[in-house]
Amino acid sequence: MPTPRLATFTVNGLTRYGAVCDHGVVDLSARHANDYPTLREVIAAGALQRIVDEADHTAPDFARDAVKLQPPVPQPEKIICVGVNYPDRNAEYKDGSEAPKFPSMFMRTPRSFVGHGAPLVRPRASKLLDYEGELTLVIGQGGRHIKEADALNHVAAITLCNEGTIRDWVRHAKFNVTQGKNFDHTGSLGPWLVPYTDESQIADIRLTTRVNGETRQDDRTSRMIFSFRYLIAYISTFTTLVPGDLIVTGTPAGAGARAEPPVYLKPGDVIEVEADGVGILRNGVVDEAE
Structure with a gap:
């Protein structure tokens, strides 16, 4: 089984987060905008593995070369x-x-x-x-x-x-x-x-x-x-x-x-x-x- 990978990225001028898969990038932020605006909120909720599992059953939204990866955790406190x-x-x-x-x-x-x-x-x-x-x-x-x-x-x-x-x-x-x-x-x-x-x-x-x-x-x-x-x-x-x-x-x-x-x-x-x-x-x- 591939290693699960979660990333913060920019695409079309917007910063989003999702799962990076071999076949593309699944935009999870679009599916959890109300609960988890960024990966920081996903981390705080202890939900990383849950959204990874969700991405395993979801078709990609973007090609990997269409997104620009950012530091994974936006604005960490420390x-x-x-x-x-x-x-x-x-x-x-x-x-x-x-x-x-x-x-x-x-x-x-x-x-x-x-x-x-x-x-x-x-x-x-x-x-x-x-x-x-x-x-x-x-x-x-x-x-x-x-x-x-x-x-x-x-x-x-x-x-x-x-x-x-x-x-x-x-x-x-x-x-x-x-x-x-x-x-x-x-x-x-x-x-x-x-x-x-x-x-x-x-x-x-x-x-x-x-x-x-x-x-x-x-x-x-x-x-x-x-x-x-x-x-x-x-x-x-x-x-x-x-x-x-x-x-x-x-x-x-x-x-x-x-x-x-x-x-x-x-x-x-x-x-x-x-x-x-x-x-x-x-x-x-x-x-x-x-």
């Missing part, structure tokens, strides 16, 4: 990103440090991301645009002080992220990386949501990133320093998670900044982030318009 969460990634810093005791974290704005197929934008301010392929959790059931044992009950879906980074701007200040992580349209999310089923679905996913067909990052989620359960419990200690929040769970070793010499993205490059059971998030690169 996009929480985790840094240094794979053992080889910690070693890349070459500072002799042990694996961190607690996760590094920062926030990103929705405007800093584009969807599958849209180009990442290398800004005027810097040429040091880098890639970071990551698996992303979508929160379904919100909560505070969530126990690790219960944490995965709060996951609605998974998706992918290219957590694009402007490397010199993450070093502008002493303690924070916010500037280099939030340039408009420097990262991507998608291509769609895959509803979460059980822990075996995410426990040992192979995650790879390719640039122009060359594999740059390749690791498995089973090797993460901080598990999915731990991250949800830890984050919910300091903030209330709500439906539609995204947790971007960390990137493996192999980002361009850590190559010798460093290799940064340039216009014309194509980046593909791929994960078992999810799909491929693909984006090109352009320069910011003058």
